[in-house]
Amino acid sequence: MHEIPIDLLIIGAGPAGLAAAIGAAEAGVKEILLLDRQDEPGGILQQCIHNGFGLKYFKEELTGPEYAQRFIDQLDVYPQINIKTESMVTKITPDRKVYALNGRSKLNCYQAKAIILAMGCRERPRGAINIPGSRPSGIYTAGTVQHLMNIYGLSPGKEAIILGSGDIGLIMARRLTLEGIKVKAVLERLPYSTGLNRNIVQCLEDFKIPLYLSHTIIEIIGKKRITGVQIAPVTTDLQPVYNKAFLLPCDTLILSVGLIPENELSLMAGVKLDPNTCGPLVNSFYETSVPGIFACGNVAHVHDLVDDVSIESKVAGQAAAAYIQGDKFSSSFFKVNLGRNIRSVIPQYVATNQPTTLYIRTHFPEKGVSLKIGKNRIQQRVVTPGETIRYTLSPEKLKEFTNSITVSLEEETKID
Amino acid sequence: MIETDILIIGAGVVGASIARELSRYELQILIVEKEVDVAFGTSKANSGILHSGIHDLPGSLKAQLCVRGNTLYPKIVEELNVSYKNNGQIIVARSPEELPILKKLVQQGRTNGITGFSELSKEELLQLEPNLSTNLAGGVFVESAGIVIPFDLVFALTENAIANGVQLAIQTKVLNIVYDKKQFLVTTNRGIFKTKKIINAAGLNGAKIAALIGDDSITIHPRKGEEYILDRKLEGLVKRTIFPLPSENSKGILIIPTTEGNIMLGPTAQEVNDSTDLTTTAAGWQEIFPEVKSLMPSLKATDLITSFAGLRASGNTDDFIIAHSPVSRQFINVVGIDSPGLTAAPAIAEYVIELLQETGLQLKEKKVFNPYRRLIRMQTLTREEQEILMKKDPAYSRIVCRCEQISEGEIRAAIRRGATTLDGVKLRTRSGMGRCQGGFCTQKIITLLCEELNILPWEVTKNGPGSEVLTRSLRNK
Numbered sequence: 001m002h003e004i005p006i007d008l009l010i011i012g013a014g015p016a017g018l019a020a021a022i023g024a025a026e027a028g029v030k031e032i033l034l035l036d037r038q039d040e041p042g043g044i045l046q047q048c049i050h051n052g053f054g055l056k057y058f059k060e061e062l063t064g065p066e067y068a069q070r071f072i073d074q075l076d077v078y079p080q081i082n083i084k085t086e087s088m089v090t091k092i093t094p095d096r097k098v099y100a101l102n103g104r105s106k107l108n109c110y111q112a113k114a115i116i117l118a119m120g121c122r123e124r125p126r127g128a129i130n131i132p133g134s135r136p137s138g139i140y141t142a143g144t145v146q147h148l149m150n151i152y153g154l155s156p157g158k159e160a161i162i163l164g165s166g167d168i169g170l171i172m173a174r175r176l177t178l179e180g181i182k183v184k185a186v187l188e189r190l191p192y193s194t195g196l197n198r199n200i201v202q203c204l205e206d207f208k209i210p211l212y213l214s215h216t217i218i219e220i221i222g223k224k225r226i227t228g229v230q231i232a233p234v235t236t237d238l239q240p241v242y243n244k245a246f247l248l249p250c251d252t253l254i255l256s257v258g259l260i261p262e263n264e265l266s267l268m269a270g271v272k273l274d275p276n277t278c279g280p281l282v283n284s285f286y287e288t289s290v291p292g293i294f295a296c297g298n299v300a301h302v303h304d305l306v307d308d309v310s311i312e313s314k315v316a317g318q319a320a321a322a323y324i325q326g327d328k329f330s331s332s333f334f335k336v337n338l339g340r341n342i343r344s345v346i347p348q349y350v351a352t353n354q355p356t357t358l359y360i361r362t363h364f365p366e367k368g369v370s371l372k373i374g375k376n377r378i379q380q381r382v383v384t385p386g387e388t389i390r391y392t393l394s395p396e397k398l399k400e401f402t403n404s405i406t407v408s409l410e411e412e413t414k415i416d
Numbered sequence: 417m418i419e420t421d422i423l424i425i426g427a428g429v430v431g432a433s434i435a436r437e438l439s440r441y442e443l444q445i446l447i448v449e450k451e452v453d454v455a456f457g458t459s460k461a462n463s464g465i466l467h468s469g470i471h472d473l474p475g476s477l478k479a480q481l482c483v484r485g486n487t488l489y490p491k492i493v494e495e496l497n498v499s500y501k502n503n504g505q506i507i508v509a510r511s512p513e514e515l516p517i518l519k520k521l522v523q524q525g526r527t528n529g530i531t532g533f534s535e536l537s538k539e540e541l542l543q544l545e546p547n548l549s550t551n552l553a554g555g556v557f558v559e560s561a562g563i564v565i566p567f568d569l570v571f572a573l574t575e576n577a578i579a580n581g582v583q584l585a586i587q588t589k590v591l592n593i594v595y596d597k598k599q600f601l602v603t604t605n606r607g608i609f610k611t612k613k614i615i616n617a618a619g620l621n622g623a624k625i626a627a628l629i630g631d632d633s634i635t636i637h638p639r640k641g642e643e644y645i646l647d648r649k650l651e652g653l654v655k656r657t658i659f660p661l662p663s664e665n666s667k668g669i670l671i672i673p674t675t676e677g678n679i680m681l682g683p684t685a686q687e688v689n690d691s692t693d694l695t696t697t698a699a700g701w702q703e704i705f706p707e708v709k710s711l712m713p714s715l716k717a718t719d720l721i722t723s724f725a726g727l728r729a730s731g732n733t734d735d736f737i738i739a740h741s742p743v744s745r746q747f748i749n750v751v752g753i754d755s756p757g758l759t760a761a762p763a764i765a766e767y768v769i770e771l772l773q774e775t776g777l778q779l780k781e782k783k784v785f786n787p788y789r790r791l792i793r794m795q796t797l798t799r800e801e802q803e804i805l806m807k808k809d810p811a812y813s814r815i816v817c818r819c820e821q822i823s824e825g826e827i828r829a830a831i832r833r834g835a836t837t838l839d840g841v842k843l844r845t846r847s848g849m850g851r852c853q854g855g856f857c858t859q860k861i862i863t864l865l866c867e868e869l870n871i872l873p874w875e876v877t878k879n880g881p882g883s884e885v886l887t888r889s890l891r892n893k
Contacts (some may be wrong), residue, residue: 001799037818072656088815105812107803125853128646132697135724137838148859153891154873168489179890223692224882231547251887274726289747 001109007031007324008317009098009112011089011265014043016297018071020311023317025078026118029324031111032080035087035100043120044143045306047150050171052198067306085239092269094290116319117266117288117295123168124258131163133220134225142168142256143242146175155179157252161229162186163217165193165200166386167304167367169256174203176254183209184195184250189216192365194386198302217253218245221308226253256387259302269293276344277301283349284356285319286312294320300348301359304388308359330354335400339408341366343385345375350405352398358406360389369409372399383409399416420773423611425590425625427454428461429566429761430753431571431617437765439580442780446611447574448604449475450589450621452880453837453840456572457620459758460843461694461726462566463672463683465657468558471667477736479528481760486560488762496572497563499675501746505561506536506545507659509553510713514711517661522556532559532608532727547653549713560658563675566758567843574583574814575833580782585667585686587880590618593628596743600629613777615768619729622751631743634751635732638691638888639665641683642700643726646719649850651677656766658711659823667755671709671715681708681715686726692849696723721851728754736760738767745775794823816856816864819850827861831868839864839879862886 007030010017021032031345040046045053048064055061057071075081086103094218098110123141138157146152146168158174162169173183179388186204190212193200204211226247232240241375261279263271270383271280272289279300280288282373286296296316297309322329330351338345343361350356360371365384370377375389383389385401393405422438424431435447451457466489468567472479509518522533534540536555544557550861578584585606592603593614602609618625623634651673658671666685672679684700686768701723709715711756731737731752741747749789750764757764773779794802794812805825806813812825822845828845838854841847841861848854848861862876877883 014738037815054566071782086814088821090821101806104810106806106813107799122852123855125721125851125855127853128718128720128851130644130701130717130720130723132701138881140858143859149890150885152863152873153889154886155888155890157887158884174444216822219695223694224878224880225884227515269648323454382533 003097003109003111004140006033006110007113008033008116008320009110010116010118011033011098012043012118012120012297012299013041013083013085014118014120014297015045015068015071015306015309016120016299016313017066017116018075019313020116020118020294020296021081021319022071022074022078024321025081027321029321030080032082034081034083035089036083037088039085041072041085043307044214045144047147048171049150050175053306054340057310058307071310082317092265092272096292102156114292114294115269116316116320117271117293117299119265119299119376120260121259121261121298124257124260126255129257131220132216134222136220136222136225138197138222138226138251139253139255140222142172145254146172148290149175149179155181155219159184159393160249160252160254161248161250162256163390164188164258165195165211165254166258167195167199168257169254170195171202172254172256173209174207177207177209181252184248185209187215187395188210188213188218190214190237192384196386197384203273217238218242220253221247225251227251229253234245234335240378259298261299261302262315263299263336266295266299266393271295274344274348276338277346281349282347284347284351284354286316286328287319287323287329301344304386308388308390311357312359335404337406338347339372339406341409342407345407350393350398353395353416355392355394357390357392358407360391361385362389362409366409368376368412372410374405379412381410417608417610417698418446419610420446420583420617421611422613423448423600423609424615424617425591426457426617426619427570427574427584427586428457428459428617429455429758430619430750431615431766432570432577433761433765434617434750434768435577435582436573436580437769438761439582440575440781440785442782445582445820446609447577448588448590448602448609449584449586452587452837452877453566453835454574454584454586455843456879458726458729459570459645460567461641461724462757462758463641463670463680464564464566464674464758465505465670465672466562466564468525468530468561469528469756469759470507470521470558471662472528472532474524476715477738478610478756478760481736481763482756483529483631483671484763484766485756485760489562489564489759492762493564495834496569496576496789497791498569498572500517500562501562501675502560502562503673505558506541506555506660507558507661508541508548510551510660510710510891514554514661515554518554518782525558528561530558533557533594544657545656546656547712548658550713552711557656564758565675569758570607571833571844572789576787579653579789580788590625590628593627595746597625602744612746613772613775613811615750616747617750619751619753620707620727620731622749626667626741626749626751628662629741629747631741631747631749632786633742634737634749636649636751637730637732638688638693639730639754640686640693640726641726641728642682642687642696642723643682644701644704644723645721646679646681646771647721650679650719653679656710660707660711668714669704670713671708681705683726691727694725694727696725700725722853736764738771740771740775748772775839789844790825792829794826795821797852801870815852816860817845817847819852820846822847824864827864831865836865838862838865838885
């Protein structure tokens with residue numbers, strides 16, 4: 001099969017891929033190809049018609065499609081960036097061959113000097129969380145319903161219940177309400193919401209939608225179309241209390257029960273994953289365990305803000321440029337260790353001489369704690385699993401470390 | 417009024433196998449199916465195992481037809497292009513005390529006429545299947561067992577039968593049957609059909625259908641089986657179908673590799689009263705998971721992608737009931753077909769034809785019988801073949817289901833072959849069966865169904881009327 005040589009191949013033309021392409025072009029890469037399986041670039045942003053995007057990156061409030069368009073428009077400045085839509089990558093090899101089916105009847109093989117993985121994530125479906133009951137119609141993941149409503153202009157039902165209080169679930173609660181669909185409840189298995197606080201206020205409280213914390217669905221009811229769900233409170237170890245179950249009728253059930261980075265292609269390329277982020281292990285340059293293969297955006301770890309995706313993806317694009325141009329990266333890295341109440345930190349390896357922003361996620365919410373990184377302690381008013389903590393290690397700060405960096409949250413009284 | 421020689425009630429694996437076998441002969445044949453698609457009853461939820469026949473009581477119809485059916489499959493799957501693998505089965509003994517029971521089972525298998533056994537020591541067992549628990553005492557490997565995709569088989573049998581002149585009426589529910597000495601008048605929601613003979617392959621409704629002619633000899637007990645499916649990334653973890661020793665009312669809870677690379681865990685065996693109860697339960701999972709984990713410790717609940725339940729249509733005799741009705745010899749009951757019904761199905765078809773001949777049916781072979789069904793599965797083509805196909809029809813280069821990599825061309829073809837619902841497309845193509853469970857492709861498939869069938873999005877159903885997936889347009893309220 002004829003191989004098409006290319007400097008930089010980016011898989012996915014969503015916010016991560018677009019920013020990475022621009023970062024690489026700015027850094028002088030001559031030939032950049034973005035492949036995307038959808039029929040237009042922009043990724044999931046195209047169906048996120050609500051506002052709240054760009055406050056950090058553009059210092060103004062944009063909708064998802066507006067945010068995406070800012071990047072798509074920038075592509076005109078860089079003729080070295082090409083996009084092929086309706087192109088589905090089917091295979092990547094560790095020596096950076098990429099096989100892709102393109103929607104106009106061809107199977108192509110590219111030999112890339114560098115690859116950036118920017119495939120994003122997918123939603124966890126019903127089967128993965130094993131909700132008992134029947135299998136009627138009217139059960140959707142939040143993203144599917146968002147696509148059906150915002151792209152296709154179709155209504156899923158009349159009375160909905162949402163399981164999971166992550167950001168997409170909250171956004172969809174408001175969206176459904178605005179379209180005249182009654183949202184009877186948002187259920188959350190945990191004792192706190194995993195979404196951004198601003199979304200709880202703006203999407204639930206403003207519309208008086210009840211949020212049931214520490215509740216889950218124990219049975220789906222309905223033969224052809226869903227007619228209701230059995231709901232039960234859960235104990236502190238998340239076990240349903242069956243004798244306190246109650247029925248809530250509905251004709252639509254929307255699941256917002258977690259996002260999974262889509263790393264099937266990464267694994268084919270031999271990229272090692274972090275069990276905590278479910279994305280590739282990366283260093284300060286967003287380079288994975290396979291030289292010349294980089295990863296950024298939701299494929300690396302699930303973000304709460306797209307602005308952070310753009311920032312980190314630009315870094316990845318610049319790093320890929322440096323790799324293609326033969327520049328030497330730092331060869332020594334500090335491994336990041338997870339301390340108390342830290343679920344994940346990205347990047348997992350910090351270059352000893354490179355200023356690096358750490359994106360930190362916690363296991364559980366708490367108040368009155370300080371983030372402890374080496375000698376540095378930063379007071380946190382409140383931390384929750386739904387909100388990323390960001391911390392930038394400057395070259396000055398990096399000097400104090402010798403072989404690893406431990407990140408932890410410590411109760412303030414315990415700090416010496 | 418449609419007049420036929422033979423009317424088959426039920427388009428599951430039994431009805432479809434009989435129809436296809438009869439389509440070799442000069443006969444007018446009609447299948448009526450109450451659901452919106454074929455295979456939508458018990459067959460849809462079958463485990464897909466082609467059993468060896470080791471489990472069946474010597475002398476029973478089950479033993480006779482299972483062993484015979486097993487030998488017929490390689491040719492059938494070849495002709496019909498159905499996913500199949502002769503992967504063999506291993507029955508394991510958990511402890512030395514179970515080894516003598518295993519020996520008895522082998523003896524039973526030999527009596528049933530099966531060959532190709534190997535008794536396995538603990539070490540040999542682990543050599544064949546390294547991921548099995550090291551706590552098992554030994555096992556027996558039976559060569560002839562295999563796996564097949566049960567609904568694919570039924571679609572293939574039906575399509576091939578139709579290609580050979582059989583008529584199929586879906587969404588056609590039998591309401592009444594009158595016999596006037598020479599023929600039956602079968603009243604359905606879609607009109608009255610005249611037929612000389614009836615084959616009752618109505619599965620869970622077999623007793624109700626028999627009762628329509630006054631035959632009260634049959635009782636059907638729905639027995640529910642829950643199955644849980646794991647991500648395809650585990651392909652290769654187990655190659656052969658793993659059985660514990662059988663329990664009182666089932667072959668036990670199994671680890672089943674599917675032909676498509678998933679692993680299936682189950683089934684349970686629970687008597688239920690409601691013949692439409694297809695719920696999975698927390699209790700079912702709690703029964704299955706520790707059981708399979710004790711056989712294969714590396715199995716993880718986090719690899720689950722979906723689950724389903726099916727109802728076995730068990731009869732009241734502990735054996736298949738395949739006989740002329742005591743009320744009329746022109747009415748043949750083929751009911752109580754629980755496990756190993758799928759394996760036995762081609763042999764059941766042969767057996768039923770013998771019964772038809774006993775009541776004077778003259779069989780004259782057709783001059784032209786086409787035994788083949790051809791189907792395009794992109795994943796099974798070589799790169800060159802894919803290129804040619806994509807050039808001819810670019811729809812084959814547009815991937816709709818990203819997890820299973822199913823193209824728009826395959827989905828359009830499935831709709832043209834008879835799928836009218838989301839489930840119909842899913843079962844024919846695997847689109848939506850992968851790890852995202854339709855999260856990304858459902859909306860595209862809705863559009864394709866609308867285009868191909870010329871219907872509106874809110875008329876698209878999951879599996880027939882009442883299961884519409886959308887309510888209205890947001891644009892014109």
